[in-house]
Amino acid sequence: QVQLVESGGGLVQAGGSLRLSCAASGRTFSNYDMGWFRQAPGKEREFVAAISRSAGSTYYADSVKGRFTISRDNAKNTVYLQMHSLKPEDTAVYYCAADLAWKFSLGTTMKDYDYWGQGTQVTVSS
DSSP states (O other), X not given: OOEEEEEOOEEEETTOOEEEEEEEESSOGGGSEEEXXXXXXXXXXXXXXXXXXXXXXXXXXXXXXXXXXXXXXXXXXXXXXXXXXXXXXGOEEEEEEXXXXXXXXXXXXXXXXXXXXXXXXXXXXX
């Protein structure tokens, strides 16, 4: 079992920045890849970013590339999502997720991930 708890969401003006955190517990954090997804009202949950267990690889959705950065601190069992140049269309509930399977590439779909956090709301005002 892995428990994930997100924090850091809030209300920000367009062009602003936020940093989300996701604290993990229950299994050795450095043994699994991590991802961030988001879900806007009335829309399906979509992939945002992923990072490998060693932090050697990252992958981003085109919509956030160049604006968001995923990172992790295995000593603190935490993954981060630094978000810059936020847009109203970034408004969503953001979820972190853990992928425990050993794979050659980072997962980008919901079915790739085994455990999910409860989500944190990000609202970007125009």
